[in-house]
Amino acid sequence: MKNRKKDVLRKVFGYDSFRTGQEEIVDNILLGRDVCGIMPTGAGKSICYQLPALLLPGITIVVSPLISLMIDQVKALNEAGVHAAYINSALTENQITKALYNAMCGRYKIVYVAPERLETNRFLEFVLNADISMITIDEAHCISQWGQDFRPSYLKIVNLIKMLPKRPVVSAFTATATQAVKDDIVCVLGLNNPFIKVTGFDRSNLYFEVRQPNNKDAEVLNYVLSHRDDSGIIYCATRKNVDKVYAMLAKNGIAVTRYHAGLDNDMRKANQEDFIYDEKPVIVATNAFGMGIDKSNVRYVLHYNMPQCIENYYQEAGRAGRDGEPAECILLFSPQDVIINEFLIENKGENNEFTEEERKAVHDNDIRRLKKMRYYCSTKECLREYMLNYFGEYSGKDDCGNCSNCSAVFEEKDVTNTASVIIKTIKECHERFGTSVITGTIRGENKAKLRSYGVDRYSTFGMCRQMSESFIKGVIDKMLLDGYLRETDDMYRILKLTETSDMLISGEEHLIMKWSERKEEFKKEKRTPKSLDADGLMLFERLRMLRIDIARNENVPPYIVFSDKALTDMCIKRPHTKAEMLNVNGVGENKYERYGKEFLKCIKEHENQEDTHG
Structure with missing residues (x-):
């Protein structure tokens, strides 16, 4: 045998x-x-x-x-x-x-x-x-x-x-x-x-990242243009978004096709074959596409919208890199995605196979899974480990080295005081509101909706007005993840206290949150290469080319080495020592040990050439 x-x-x-x-x-x-x-x-x-x-x-x-x-x-x-x-x-x-x-x-x-x-x-x-x-x-x-x-x-x-x-x-x-x-x-x-x-859920060749861009269309277009030689899938939650993204990419000269249930069978079949045979190496699709498609050279999977659950996301993202070669799985998240998915869950077509009890069980499970998916989009811990833990697998590693969180430089902040204000606000409103209202209350936002709820009379109103909305929501997400708060399972997602909430107020426990410079608490002046003078732009280009060379040698995306923001900051600060380099935005000890000396050398060579020509 x-x-x-x-x-x-x-x-x-x-x-x-x-x-x-x-x-x-x-x-x-x-x-x-x-x-x-x-x-x-x-x-x-x-x-x-x-x-x-x-x-x-x-x-x-x-x-x-x-x-x-x-x-x-x-x-x-x-x-x-x-x-x-x-x-x-x-x-x-x-x-x-x-x-x-x-x-x-x-x-x-x-x-x-x-x-x-x-x-x-x-x-x-x-x-x-x-x-x-x-x-x-x-x-x-x-x-x-x-x-x-x-x-x-x-x-x-x-x-x-x-x-x-x-x-x-x-x-x-x-x-x-x-x-x-x-x-x-x-x-x-x-x-x-x-x-x-x-056999284990880990796909070590896949790089995972969550982005929260201001303009998703521009983010998708820039990404696809910079990966012109690669085959990729772009998933959208709705047919309308599929058609919109498809039209935008086609207009910009991308060899792209589309797939969703609104197209007739012949068109779906033709479009699928165009993608499989690389006639059109990019496809924009709903989750109706991909099951059973064994295309080995998909180099990236972009999610224009957050999927409804980790299971769906991991399955869809897993269509990248089936040949074992490096591939990227990038999820473009916005709070609107949560609303879209809640609408889709609440308006699922009636299935006559379900009993009323089964229908309710499926609905409740859908809402719970959506909540876990949303936490994935907000966690500052290792993205790979988060998904593996969801499936009951534990690697014991804090740093996978191949996701955006593990590649970023985070600062650990003690946010216990902020968490205490949040808990007090929830108590004062008798656990009646969700994240947006609680955030707006402690930031002291002047909105008619908040005034109609009477929150402007709360003792905590405006106590955190110097903090950004994203930072406070980050603290709430961390409290949810750590069990200091919970949310109701309905579409309103009301914040509720737990048995451990008061431990933060009493000081028995402290809440430590990772926070990156790109989403810091206080707003700072935004610097881009456009703000550099001619010499600064020349240095930026040299640093960018060095980054590309290093990325190729390391077999990682260039932005994992250093972000554009970090390169711009190097051009402005012109570091010459380790201490000066560590003062550059986005450069930590680990990044310095791996790449810092080469970038210092590049900056020095540039300045020596400048002196020679000067």
Whole structure:
């Protein structure tokens, strides 16, 4: 069996060796054991069930909710010389009849089926009379009410397994699952003593960043123009935004296409192929795009809007760098994104499969996941670690070295006093308001809305008027993350106190928050290269070229070395010593040790040339 397994891997799939976790899963399936595989996007889940399916004596049924994925995988299998078929709404009744007949006659080893088809009379007649060796559940998180895409139709799988005259091997796979979802998969499917393999969620080649630009369109355009040779995906929350961003990029000469459910099937298919074959290497899309798309050279995934949950974000971002090469995943966040997602959650189309209880459970879970996603956009801790922790994985590292937070220079601030003012304000308003009202109150904002609430009479009104709105909201986010506050799970997100809130007022505990110079508490004069004189601009260009060389050698984006703001500050301050360089905006000890001496040398060479020519 071992030699046959290797032969199939090499001859059918074209691989000389298994990836992490694949061989263990295959071996357990071939031993007749149920399995549950949690493997990130790009880890090769399909091999785990396709390969043993070819070695088991009977037919493997693969339950999948994604028509595009079924079609792509069946096409790929057929091109590899493996006979496979799919049963879903894309086929006519006559085509379904023919496919099931051919499967019964032994023509197909693998049959993909949509969950909605499992209890149709025709399909039941087929499975009750065929030799079914394995039932595989793809996107298995759909069976859990705790998952991001719960589908009641997936519960039909359990009924199907119970109806079969001989219980087959049951294998379940998903890319993103929290501990609760993993437990649900094993329990609800009734897996017998399963072999559970979690290969790890970390994709070390992916760089993660959250930006909060004033102009998202300009940010996207500048990014795409600076990555003209790269293929990328730009995700938007709505069709309207897809069309807007697509038109903006096309107008500026970008080879771009688009994808959303508002386009007809032929156009979606044509646009998808333009992207896959690099005719148009950039695609703007809603989250309807990407499932089952195995494009290995996507170098970046931009999110124009914040997704609804970490599961969706990690899955969509994971479409970058599937070849293992460095890629960037950048999320452009604005508070409006939260409002858009709340609207989408509240106005989800009615699903007749749901009971009222299930509908409420799904809604509440959606709101909780949205909250976790919003915290991702505000945390100053390692972005990679935040996501891994969400999925129950802990690396123990404080610095991944490959996300914007770990690459930035943060100052730690004791914000206990500010937190105390926030808590007192929440108490004074009897826990009736959300972040915006609390922030406006302690900043003493002169707004009609605030006056109508009577907050201008509070004892804390205006106590933090010297602080920026973003700083105060940062403190509130930190308090939420650390459990000193909580939010209601409805769309109003009312701030509530917790059992630990008073510990900050009493001084029993202190709240320490990381804060970067680019979002500092007090406003300072903004300096850009435009504010430099001619000599300063020349030096800036030399420093920029040095930054590019270092970035290439380090295999990191240039702005991870030093930001434009840091380079501008170097041009203004002209540091000559370590102490002077550490006084430059954005240069910390670690950055200095890694890059500082080369930049000091560059500045000195520039000034020596200036003296020579002078």
